[in-house]
Amino acid sequence: MSRLRLTIKGPAESGGLIAINGSTPMDNIDPRSLYPDYDVLAKRTSLSWNDATRRVIDARLAVPREPRFFSGEQWATLVAVCRRILPQPADRPEVPIAALLDNLLRTDDTQGFRVDPLPYDGPAWKQGLVALEAEARAAYHAAFPALSERVQDALLKEAQAGRLHHPAWAPMTAALFFKHRILTDIPALYYAHPTSWSEIGFGGPAGPRGYVRMGLNRRDPWEAREVGATSQAPARALTRHAR
Amino acid sequence: MRCHADTDTVDFVIVGTGAGGGTLAARLAEQGFSVVALDAGPFFRPLLDFASDETAQNQLFWTDKRVSSGTNPIKMGGNNSGKAVGGSTVHFAMVSLRFRPEWFKSRSILGYGADWPLDWAEMWHYYSMAEQALAIAGPIHYPWGPKRPRYPYRAHELNAAAKLLARGCEALGYRWSETPLATVSAPRGKSPPCVYRGFCRFGCSTNAKQSALTVWIPRALKAGAEIRDLAMAGRIDVDHQGCATGVHYVREGQWRFQNARNVIVCGYAIETPRLLLNSETACFPDGLANSSGLVGRYLMTQANQAAWGRMEDEVRWYKGPPSLALTEHWNYEDRGKDFFGGYCWMGQGPLPIEWVSVQTSARGLWGPALRTEMMDYNHQIGVKMVGEMLPNEDNRVTLDDDTDQYGLPIPRITYEWSENDKRLINHALNQMTMSLAAIGATRIFPQDDDTNHLAGTARMGFNRETSVVNSDCRSWDIPNLWICDGSVFPTTGGVNPALTIQALALRTADRIKHLAARREL
Numbered sequence: 001m002s003r004l005r006l007t008i009k010g011p012a013e014s015g016g017l018i019a020i021n022g023s024t025p026m027d028n029i030d031p032r033s034l035y036p037d038y039d040v041l042a043k044r045t046s047l048s049w050n051d052a053t054r055r056v057i058d059a060r061l062a063v064p065r066e067p068r069f070f071s072g073e074q075w076a077t078l079v080a081v082c083r084r085i086l087p088q089p090a091d092r093p094e095v096p097i098a099a100l101l102d103n104l105l106r107t108d109d110t111q112g113f114r115v116d117p118l119p120y121d122g123p124a125w126k127q128g129l130v131a132l133e134a135e136a137r138a139a140y141h142a143a144f145p146a147l148s149e150r151v152q153d154a155l156l157k158e159a160q161a162g163r164l165h166h167p168a169w170a171p172m173t174a175a176l177f178f179k180h181r182i183l184t185d186i187p188a189l190y191y192a193h194p195t196s197w198s199e200i201g202f203g204g205p206a207g208p209r210g211y212v213r214m215g216l217n218r219r220d221p222w223e224a225r226e227v228g229a230t231s232q233a234p235a236r237a238l239t240r241h242a243r
Numbered sequence: 244m245r246c247h248a249d250t251d252t253v254d255f256v257i258v259g260t261g262a263g264g265g266t267l268a269a270r271l272a273e274q275g276f277s278v279v280a281l282d283a284g285p286f287f288r289p290l291l292d293f294a295s296d297e298t299a300q301n302q303l304f305w306t307d308k309r310v311s312s313g314t315n316p317i318k319m320g321g322n323n324s325g326k327a328v329g330g331s332t333v334h335f336a337m338v339s340l341r342f343r344p345e346w347f348k349s350r351s352i353l354g355y356g357a358d359w360p361l362d363w364a365e366m367w368h369y370y371s372m373a374e375q376a377l378a379i380a381g382p383i384h385y386p387w388g389p390k391r392p393r394y395p396y397r398a399h400e401l402n403a404a405a406k407l408l409a410r411g412c413e414a415l416g417y418r419w420s421e422t423p424l425a426t427v428s429a430p431r432g433k434s435p436p437c438v439y440r441g442f443c444r445f446g447c448s449t450n451a452k453q454s455a456l457t458v459w460i461p462r463a464l465k466a467g468a469e470i471r472d473l474a475m476a477g478r479i480d481v482d483h484q485g486c487a488t489g490v491h492y493v494r495e496g497q498w499r500f501q502n503a504r505n506v507i508v509c510g511y512a513i514e515t516p517r518l519l520l521n522s523e524t525a526c527f528p529d530g531l532a533n534s535s536g537l538v539g540r541y542l543m544t545q546a547n548q549a550a551w552g553r554m555e556d557e558v559r560w561y562k563g564p565p566s567l568a569l570t571e572h573w574n575y576e577d578r579g580k581d582f583f584g585g586y587c588w589m590g591q592g593p594l595p596i597e598w599v600s601v602q603t604s605a606r607g608l609w610g611p612a613l614r615t616e617m618m619d620y621n622h623q624i625g626v627k628m629v630g631e632m633l634p635n636e637d638n639r640v641t642l643d644d645d646t647d648q649y650g651l652p653i654p655r656i657t658y659e660w661s662e663n664d665k666r667l668i669n670h671a672l673n674q675m676t677m678s679l680a681a682i683g684a685t686r687i688f689p690q691d692d693d694t695n696h697l698a699g700t701a702r703m704g705f706n707r708e709t710s711v712v713n714s715d716c717r718s719w720d721i722p723n724l725w726i727c728d729g730s731v732f733p734t735t736g737g738v739n740p741a742l743t744i745q746a747l748a749l750r751t752a753d754r755i756k757h758l759a760a761r762r763e764l
C-alpha cells in the first residue's frame with residue numbers, strides 16, 4: 001500500500017512523535033493508573049447510567065470465558081497474543097479480551113466490511129491464528145503459547161513489519177492481519193471494558209446525566225480524581241446532592 | 244401513523260430516511276403528497292434503546308457485507324454509514340456548516356473539480372431554512388463567507404478542548420468560531436438542552452440532537468407519511484415506457500412490492516449506486532439512470548487527518564459534543580496553497596476505543612507502551628481536519644460477485660488518493676501540528692490515514708452525458724426516478740456535508756411542488 005509521504009513525521013524510535021516542545025518516549029514499563037481510587041462501576045446505579053447501558057455492560061461483564069467460536073488450539077494462541085498486545089497487571093481480575101472477541105465473532109457483531117485481500121473478520125481471525133502458529137512451529141519448533149514472552153514479542157514484531165511469509169497467510173499478509181485484526185480488535189475490546197475506563201480515568205457512561213464543568217482543569221464530583229491533580233471539583237457543600 | 248397497502252400507488256416511495264430522505268419525506272408529505280419512506284434499519288427510540296457505550300451502539304451502523312479495495316481503501320461501518328430511521332444523522336457529530344459559495348462553481352471560479360448546476364444564493368436561502376428547522380446552535384457572527392442570519396439558538400459553552408483550539412488559532416493569527424451544531428442549547432419541543440455527555444457519535448440518548456430522527460421524521464409522520472422500517476429495497480422496477488413503477492423490498496423475510504408514481508433514492512453514496520446497478524433490466528442493462536456510465540463513479544470521501552498532543556493541564560475531552568470549535572481559515576484563504584480545495588479543522592473528543600485506535604493506527608503501538616500512553620487520556624488534545632478530496636472517476640462503487648443476507652450483490656468500493664489530495668493533507672498536517680505546538684502541547688504526532696464522509700456516485704450536472712441527475716435531483720434517463728442524498732454532490736468541499744444535503748432536499752421538495760403545479764411531474 002502506498003503511504004502518504006509526510007513532510008512532518010517523527011522518527012520511528014519515538015513511535016512517530018515529532019520533536020517539538022518535547023517528545024520523550026515513555027519508558028515506564030509498568031504503567032500505573034493515575035486514578036487508583038476511581039471505579040467507574042460505582043456509578044452503575046447513578047444518573048450517569050440508564051437501563052440500556054446497564055443491560056449491555058452487565059452482559060459484557062458476564063461474557064462466557066470459554067471459546068464457542070474458536071477451536072481449542074486457536075483459542076490458546078489467541079489468549080497468548082492478547083497478553084502480549086495488552087499486558088495486564090497481575091493484581092486485579094484480567095479483562096477477558098479473548099472471550100470478548102470470541103463472543104463478538106460468534107454473534108458477528110463486527111463492522112461488516114472487509115478490506116481486500118483480507119477475508120471477513122471471523123475467517124480472517126481463524127486463519128491468522130493458524131498462520132501465526134505455523135510460523136512459531138517453523139521457526140521455533142514449538143507452539144506459540146509455549147514460547148517465552150520475549151520470543152512471542154519478537155514474532156509479533158516480525159508480523160507487524162511484514163517479515164513473515166508462511167503460505168498459511170495467503171491471500172492475506174501477516175502485516176495486514178496484524179494491522180487490521182490484531183491491532184484493531186484486541187485494543188478495542190480492552191478499552192470497551194469498565195476496568196480500562198477506571199484505569200485511564202474516563203467518565204464512562206454518561207446518560208441521562210452528562211457533565212456540567214467542562215473547562216480546563218475542572219471536573220464534576222462524579223468524575224475521576226487524578227493523583228496529585230490540578231483539577232478542581234466544586235466544594236462538597238455545593239454537590240451534596242450529587243449521587 | 245397513516246399506513247399504505249403495497250397495492251396503493253403512492254405519489255412517492257422514498258428509499259432511505261437520512262439527511263436526504265428524512266427531509267424529503269417531511270416536506271413532500273407537508274405539501275400533501277402521499278409518501279411511503281422505506282429504511283433498511285430500525286426505528287429506534289433513543290430514550291429507551293440507546294446505551295452510553297461505544298461498542299453496543301454498533302447497532303446504529305450499516306454493517307452488512309461490503310468490500311473495500313484500492314490503494315487507499317476506505318474504512319466503512321461506523322466510520323461513515325448509518326442504518327436506522329434517520330440514517331447517518333442518528334450518529335453524526337452535528338457539525339452544520341455551509342459550503343463556501345465559490346464551491347458551487349469550483350471549476351469555473353477556482354479551476355478544479357466540477358460546477359454544480361445550482362446558484363449559491365439560492366442555496367443560501369435553503370441553508371437558512373435548514374438551520375431554522377434544525378434549531379442550529381451557533382455564534383451570533385460567523386467569521387467566514389457572505390452574511391448569514393444569526394443562528395436560531397445560542398452557541399454552546401466551549402469545553403477545554405475547544406478553548407485550546409481557539410488558543411492555537413489565535414497564536415497562528417487565524418480566526419476561529421464556535422461550531423454551529425445541531426444540538427439544542429435550550430429546550431425545544433421534546434428536546435431537552437444538550438447535557439454534554441459526549442457520546443454524540445454513538446447516538447444521543449437524550450434527544451437533544453436535532454437529527455432526521457428527531458426533526459424530520461416526526462414532521463413527516465404528522466403530515467401523513469408512512470415510515471416503514473426494517474424494509475430493505477433490492478430493486479426498482481421500470482415499465483415498457485421506461486418509467487419507474489415502484490420498489491421491491493424485503494421485510495420480515497418476505498419480498499414485497501410497493502407501487503408508486505415516483506421513486507426517490509436516498510441511500511447515500513454506497514447504497515444508492517448499488518440499488519441503481521442492481522435494478523438493471525433488458526432496457527437498462529447497465530443499471531438505472533446510467534446512460535452516462537457515471538452511476539457509481541466519482542466517489543469522494545473527505546480527508547480526516549489529525550494532529551494530537553499532550554497538555555500538562557487536565558483536558559478531559561470526553562465531555563460535550565466533540566467539535567465545539569473550529570477554524571475554516573483554509574477554506575476561505577487561497578493564497579499560499581500548493582493544492583486545489585480547502586479544509587477546516589475542529590476540536591476533538593475521542594472516547595477510549597477511538598483513542599486507542601489512533602494510537603495503534605498512527606503509531607503502531609502495542610504492549611506496555613500502548614497501555615502507558617493510554618494512561619494520559621485525560622491530558623490529551625487534538626485537532627482533526629475535514630478536507631476536500633477531488634472527484635476522480637476511477638474512485639467508484641461497483642457490484643461484487645458476492646451476495647449479502649438478502650441475496651443481493653454487495654458493493655465493492657475502490658479508492659485512491661490523488662497527488663492533490665496528498666498535498667492538501669500534508670499542508671493541513673503541518674498547520675494543525677503548528678497550532679498544537681503554539682499552545683505548548685508536547686508529544687505531538689500526526690495521524691495520517693483517516694477519512695470520513697462520503698459523496699458522489701450519482702453526480703448532478705448540466706447534461707445527460709456528464710451527470711446522472713439534473714439540478715432538481717431528477718434522473719436524466721427516467722423522469723419519475725429521483726436521487727437526493729450525498730451521492731449527487733459533484734464536489735465535496737471542505738466542510739461536513741449533512742447541512743448541504745438537507746438544504747438540497749428542501750430545494751428539491753420545492754421544485755417538485757412547482758413541477759407538480761405545472762403538471763410536469
Ligand SMILES: Cc1cc2nc3c(=O)[nH]c(=O)nc-3n(C[C@H](O)[C@H](O)[C@H](O)COP(=O)(O)OP(=O)(O)OC[C@H]3O[C@@H](n4cnc5c(N)ncnc54)[C@H](O)[C@@H]3O)c2cc1C
Binds near residue numbers: 284325696
Ligand atoms: C460518525 C459520523 C459522524 C458524522 N458527523 C457529521 C457532522 O458532524 N456533520 C455533517 O454534516 N455530517 C456528518 N456525518 C455525515 C452525515 O451523517 C452524512 O453525510 C449524511 O447523513 C448523509 O445523508 P444521506 O441522506 O445521503 O444518507 P444517510 O443519512 O446515511 O441515510 C441513508 C439511509 O438509507 C438507508 N438505506 C440505504 N440503502 C437502503 C435500501 N436499499 N433500502 C432501504 N434503506 C436503505 C440507510 O439505512 C440509511 O438510513 C457524519 C457521519 C458519521 C458516520
Ligand code: SF4
Binds near residue numbers: 436437441446447449
Ligand atoms: S453531548 Fe449533547 S448532543 Fe451529544 S449525545 Fe450528549 S446530549 Fe446528545
